[in-house]
Amino acid sequence: MTKDFLLRLTEEHYGAGAFPVYGRLLEEQRLTRGGPLLPMWHCTAALRRAFGEDSVLVLGCTNDSLLAHLLGATPVNPLPPHYHCPNCHHLSFDAHADDGRDLPDLVCPECGAPMAADGHNLRSRSLIGESVVSLQVPQERFAPVCAWLRDYWAQRDCQTDTEPYSDAEVMGLRLTLPEGVQGMFEVRVLYPIDPLPADVPPLHTAYRRIKGMGLRLATDAWTGAERDTVERGRMAFEDVLTFREDVYDLLRQHTPPKQRRENGLPRAISEDVRKGKYAAQGMPKPVENYLRKQLRVPAHYIESMKHIQYLPRKGDCVGRMLFEGEK
Numbered sequence: 001m002t003k004d005f006l007l008r009l010t011e012e013h014y015g016a017g018a019f020p021v022y023g024r025l026l027e028e029q030r031l032t033r034g035g036p037l038l039p040m041w042h043c044t045a046a047l048r049r050a051f052g053e054d055s056v057l058v059l060g061c062t063n064d065s066l067l068a069h070l071l072g073a074t075p076v077n078p079l080p081p082h083y084h085c086p087n088c089h090h091l092s093f094d095a096h097a098d099d100g101r102d103l104p105d106l107v108c109p110e111c112g113a114p115m116a117a118d119g120h121n122l123r124s125r126s127l128i129g130e131s132v133v134s135l136q137v138p139q140e141r142f143a144p145v146c147a148w149l150r151d152y153w154a155q156r157d158c159q160t161d162t163e164p165y166s167d168a169e170v171m172g173l174r175l176t177l178p179e180g181v182q183g184m185f186e187v188r189v190l191y192p193i194d195p196l197p198a199d200v201p202p203l204h205t206a207y208r209r210i211k212g213m214g215l216r217l218a219t220d221a222w223t224g225a226e227r228d229t230v231e232r233g234r235m236a237f238e239d240v241l242t243f244r245e246d247v248y249d250l251l252r253q254h255t256p257p258k259q260r261r262e263n264g265l266p267r268a269i270s271e272d273v274r275k276g277k278y279a280a281q282g283m284p285k286p287v288e289n290y291l292r293k294q295l296r297v298p299a300h301y302i303e304s305m306k307h308i309q310y311l312p313r314k315g316d317c318v319g320r321m322l323f324e325g326e327k
Contacts, residue, residue, distance in 0.1 A: 012070075038067070040175075044058060053075070063316060064149045085110065134185075160175055210317050212320050220310060
């Protein structure tokens, strides 16, 4: 993956001079250098073309990658909300929207053509050390997709091994690329997920629909406590903890700027919350004191952290929302 390739990809989709876009691609190059993700994303893009984009749900770190999006491996655009003119490539970022799909219609100030709006504001840090692409497909496509993946890598002289846990509804395909780098495809049968709780406020924006998808994929993120807090106006529905990124962002916002670089507690705590550690074992007193007294996190957030059993990635919620919308 060369800088010329990244620059060409930037100009093909966003035009010349789109420096924020090019900068994001350079960051992803640094985070994934030497790993297997680039060839795996090429494979995922080819798979979606072969079986139809509405038959393959892409999950995992792929949705957090702009490079994967531009290659066609995922429909999820991780950039912050922005306008882009398909005609003259005028680019404008908008910080006043939670999601790019909520931006109002706008004509290009340069050429007068309708502007396209996109961007779901996902971070690229999740790409560090990743080597897994997760896919879900309808049951009737499961066996053909698994066979297609094995054939794709066999044609490229890659060693493939099926993981022991593979069965009729799950396949783990471990790759060893010619340069010795290993990666993993996880393919699962796609099943319906839990419906949205009946007492959730109206989902009248794209961002609210993504939050709603988070509640459908999470476990115990929406209880009577969250509902009452929202109904009493102490917290907006948009601020309910529904993604693992919500916890990290909340703690970072309350962490003094001078402590953010050397303090790894926000990431550690967010990992414990998303895995349900505090729900299973209780929140340690030093952690609770840190949240209450040092960061001064509002009490209703701390109580949420204590009963949440699982939180999904935001990118997976966006991907599933787009997938179900397209179908």
